Amino acid sequence: MKQMLFLVPLIGLAGLLFAVFLRLYVIRQDPGNDKMREIADAIAEGARAFLTSEYRILVVFVAILFVVIGLGTRSWVTAGCFLVGSIFSTIAGYLGMSAAIRANCRTANAARTSGMRQALSLAFSGGSVMGMAVVGLGLMGVGALYIITKDVSVLSGFSLGASSIALFARVGGGIYTKAADVGADLVGKVEAGIPEDDPRNPAVIADNVGDNVGDVAGMGADLFESYVGSLISALTLGLVFYQESGILFPLLLSASGIVASIIGALLVKAIGNSDPHKALKTGEYSATALVVICALVLSRTFFGNYLAALTIITGLFVGVLIGFVTEIYTSGDYRFVKKVAAQSETGSATTIISGLAVGMQSTAVPILLVCIGILISNRLMGLYGIALAAVGMLSTTGITVAIDAYGPIADNAGGIAEMAGLDKSVREITDKLDSVGNTTAAIGKGFAIGSAALTALALFVSYAEAVKLTTIDILNAHVIIGLFIGGMLTFLFSAMTMESVSKAAHQMIEEVRRQFREDSGILKGTSRPDYASCVSISTNAALKEMFLPGLMAVLAPLATGLILGPDALGGLLTGALITGVLMAIFMSNSGGAWDNAKKYIEEGNHGGKGSTAHKAAVVGDTVGDPFKDTSGPSINILIKLMTIVSLVFAPMFLQYGGLL
């Protein structure tokens, strides 16, 4: 049995090699004509410049935190694991993004020369690099470090590495992409009246870069940390309650998930035809079915019953159901988005009110689903069961991320087709791919939210184990204070990230206006706009603005643990978990509802494009941008990062915590 442990990093490595192989496959394809290559190069250059600058800052941050961890926990092995975690997260982000920025023009070219099937295959391969890199590096890292150290407690360092990089990638990427998006839309589309992705818009390259750094690299880092965090909390609790079996089961289940994801990905490419939606769904469902079978076998092998498999299935189900609910609240096919669209007829105030109400209302069912998931998995296997449900939900991360990352690639391909002046039929294919991506992405979002809740909860339980708290008592005044502060931090964090987007977008608006004003040839199409200055505004703003929220996420739990003690810190983590999950669902779904209400009107309802209703809906969409793409998803990481910081520094709080 124990030898099977060595399988774990090997299968992780296999996943990584599959990612590398797909990346080579993408690169070998024809990048298209000169014009397309020129645009793609500009996007690639901007994306690389951002990542390089971001990594340069993160090196300093990681170095400082490395020393703090070493000194604070007196375990340089933990600090070493932290280092490996941050490096692995960085590599995953880099690999995934470098494939995405190459897949975009090649997807456009495939749509031009070979049609839908080849375009789908390319876009999906590009996305799969991110997906497989995430799970491959994640499982390889956890597995190898466990084999080397034989110590579960130091692994939390690896998770902290993943979480720190994820927070900066999500916040930085989110600010980048929305500053560019809002800037490009408000001046280009609204003021100058030129269409989306028009090459005359100086912010258009920055906007496309944003899709890559925000929706690909940021999202990949997010799921890398969820994946790693859920695994490590399962190992921590598994060791306490079920010894060796408690460790082997989640590791081997995740390994089977990687194999299932590879098979699912190959299926997508094999059956890819005129119906990309069917291909993606088939791939995802096949992977899920394979994981379920493996879970049953592994559960029987390690525990002699099927309870562990049932927790895995519970996690998978809850994830899928949250995805469905998310779609119901945010897709134009259902009544909620239609209501927001209808309210746009009486102006932007009613659009905003109804969008906010839909977002708040949409928290109810996902929260109940999470509660049911907790109730069932806890009944089946106690607190360890909750961690397993999270592992189950994330077992198909390989293909979920692939489908998520495929969307922005198709979106970018459409942008390149537009800017390079390709035939309309090309744009039609990429639009089709993009719209399918939007639908399937809802399910991805469901997984991201559900897994964040369960993972943070499992990590929180691990923290309690680590500081030897068998109970965290709500009637203790310190815990109450912690609860209030934790809840408040998510509101403060949301305010900070929204303000950052506001500020950055403002700079972008000024710059685009300046260019239009100073060179009238730009709008006539006779002069080339200065794309680079817009790219550098987004880059600088994102890097500058991501710092404070990131610092807060690390310092708040440290300060609380030291000043008020481990009990208060337990309260803080709980407060942040509850309000964080709610705020994340609320903000993501309000944003999604506004976005699709606008699209619904653009399809010709309520007067269509240019109508009063459309103008009101554009206001809603603009408010929704930082909601759904910056603040909302960043909160998911905030709550996990604060928990993992507490877990890593638990030994320090035990010794010095509670000055007050």
Place this chain on the structure above:
Amino acid sequence: MKQMLFLVPLIGLAGLLFAVFLRLYVIRQDPGNDKMREIADAIAEGARAFLTSEYRILVVFVAILFVVIGLGTRSWVTAGCFLVGSIFSTIAGYLGMSAAIRANCRTANAARTSGMRQALSLAFSGGSVMGMAVVGLGLMGVGALYIITKDVSVLSGFSLGASSIALFARVGGGIYTKAADVGADLVGKVEAGIPEDDPRNPAVIADNVGDNVGDVAGMGADLFESYVGSLISALTLGLVFYQESGILFPLLLSASGIVASIIGALLVKAIGNSDPHKALKTGEYSATALVVICALVLSRTFFGNYLAALTIITGLFVGVLIGFVTEIYTSGDYRFVKKVAAQSETGSATTIISGLAVGMQSTAVPILLVCIGILISNRLMGLYGIALAAVGMLSTTGITVAIDAYGPIADNAGGIAEMAGLDKSVREITDKLDSVGNTTAAIGKGFAIGSAALTALALFVSYAEAVKLTTIDILNAHVIIGLFIGGMLTFLFSAMTMESVSKAAHQMIEEVRRQFREDSGILKGTSRPDYASCVSISTNAALKEMFLPGLMAVLAPLATGLILGPDALGGLLTGALITGVLMAIFMSNSGGAWDNAKKYIEEGNHGGKGSTAHKAAVVGDTVGDPFKDTSGPSINILIKLMTIVSLVFAPMFLQYGGLL
């Protein structure tokens, strides 16, 4: 010592008599000319019609709940206390509002005939009826019922009566006032271009009625339940930790607060001159100083030290400081509102984003202040100390409510002056009174928020005592589920109340448009609009829409306690407390910031009235209306009501709770 207990209901009675005396004083004044009387009568009629219909529904609700309490807790004494609580709350609301709807035209007339001093005296006397009725009836009820029953545990019934009426009054009143306000503004001011309070606007009477039922009756019921709730939690915990002294101290302190409020109110009237701001501040500060002195004497008498007095002072300080912070975030004199106003230059989307960000950010300092209050009062006297801090914060409720209720009276007086075509100098006086009211109201809001947090917390601790939970363990899966559900309920409740305002406003908009369309004489000023139909739209919508959120607040804790057990219910109350306080601060302050950003622009900044910035700011203000006047303040009651329901039904949960 024990005989002093009989002083308590007597001083309560004295407060009530003072209210009745002030009401007579108001009624004896000259209501002005025929035109003024006609308008005032229309407002009074609408307000009475609403209250009567509301009470008719509440009678049924109260009767049902009376039986449920009797059967559920098997204590018909508790059920009886519930009945008395709901009747007292109703009387307080009726007394206060019937004075307010008489004081409005008399204030306008005083401004016309005698000037500022007499106008201030009348408006403040009208507000004081509400304030003194609230504290008089509250203390009399608690004191008398304790003397009669000698049983603290049945008193929670009285508190539940107060809370149930408060929720319906706040939600119903909030929906009423905002439906009328939004309807009057959007069609009258924006579409038809007629000024505020113009008699040609069919919704203008409904708007003025709304000020009375929402800002006077609703707010009074809100503070009645806070006042009663904090007292009863202090008695419950006082008995546990300090026996007789633990009961006498908060009762006598509140009695001293009534005396102090009466003296403060008399001071306001005595020194009322050309500077109403100074008069109100002097009254409030004098009352506070008197309470502090009494607290020191009583603390020394009952506990032999000054610790109890220090908790009272802590509560008072935290309340005042939260008020100051609220003003900084929501007044046009400070940078936050100025920032929102500046963002209005780039359109309504940026106005909304920055207003939301300001609201979220504004949670930080009040939450830290509440935490410091908890930390200090808990250090001084344990969990009982937290309840005392709430009692301290609310000890000057008499004068706080008077100042709060004085605002809408001055506002109404201005409306009547406008509609009756009085001289501009009259409107100038009422505007001055109104603007002073807005500033001092910020402090009232601080008290409402701070006291809701501390009262709910103290009631929660009392609940734990009642179900004999010495610890509520966050690591218990049922508690975690409760936490999630509790948090989610505040989001769902906010969504519901916002939707209700939306729906009701929509009906109002249609009706005003219909009247303008069908009778062109209305806008010309030759035909009289049909005020009554607008009044009845607001009335019906409010009564219909208040039902579901109210039912949810009662049923959710009952269902959770029965199905998941008292532990899960403890989690639910905690989750609702944390997210509820945050959402209430966020929504109230975002709304306040938008409101004052609009006013700041109207003062001539960023282009003044009619500019693009102003249009964007109006959108912000409209979104802010349900935020600050319906959802935000209602959440304060929701969290207290759910806690008190749990406290009352605790015996039932102990016996039958936890089916799952």
